Amino acid sequence: MKTVPFTFELAGPDFVPSTYDNHIQRRLSAMKGQYLDQAAYAAMLAEGDPLLYEVYELQRPTVAGELLHGISIVHPGLVGDEYNMTKGHFHEVLETGEIYYCLKGRGFMVMETPEGETAVEPLFPGRVLYVLPRWAHRSVNASLDEDLVTFFVYPGNAGHDYGTIEKQGFRKLVVAQDGEPAIVDNPRWGQP
Numbered sequence: 001m002k003t004v005p006f007t008f009e010l011a012g013p014d015f016v017p018s019t020y021d022n023h024i025q026r027r028l029s030a031m032k033g034q035y036l037d038q039a040a041y042a043a044m045l046a047e048g049d050p051l052l053y054e055v056y057e058l059q060r061p062t063v064a065g066e067l068l069h070g071i072s073i074v075h076p077g078l079v080g081d082e083y084n085m086t087k088g089h090f091h092e093v094l095e096t097g098e099i100y101y102c103l104k105g106r107g108f109m110v111m112e113t114p115e116g117e118t119a120v121e122p123l124f125p126g127r128v129l130y131v132l133p134r135w136a137h138r139s140v141n142a143s144l145d146e147d148l149v150t151f152f153v154y155p156g157n158a159g160h161d162y163g164t165i166e167k168q169g170f171r172k173l174v175v176a177q178d179g180e181p182a183i184v185d186n187p188r189w190g191q192p
């Protein structure tokens, strides 16, 4: 980990950082219970375990004052009618926000608070999104032929709570309807 100020490049077409400390790869098997069409999920998994998304992290100490940052790349595809997406999470320290800057692709950030407010914001190159403290967030790639690439930065002490979303899902889903993305209520919210 660097102990002096540092720089790196984010260059197209893939935007993988010119230097990074950690490369996370999440496959279909990591998304158990998250997709609405569980039969389609099981059928796909029987055929293999495709890579759905990747994260390149510039690691920093996980303390308040540091800023964790990196790149998230969601590959295109569908599971049933639902677009490829990240697991999604609340921050463990709920009162911590996050900034995303979209570099490539077309998608949505699906968000909600513990109190039940929801928001779904489009992402496209040049778009900056501020995820307020308390809002769980999930990136969805709404393109079927291009990666969704975002740069993110959040407080070092934020931590991640994946369990709440794993248990109850998000209230809103992004699905393909007649070839176009549509935002719908999750009929299985609270009971995945």
Ligand code: F6R
Residues within 6 Å of the ligand: 026, 055, 072, 086, 087, 088, 089, 098, 137, 138, 139, 152, 154
């Ligand atoms: C960090 C953050 C992003 C996500 C990344 C992958 O707080 O929001 O770096 O971690 O987009 O998504 P998850 O972590 O939900 O698998």
Ligand code: ZN
Residues within 6 Å of the ligand: 089, 091, 098, 137, 154
């Ligand atoms: Zn986050």
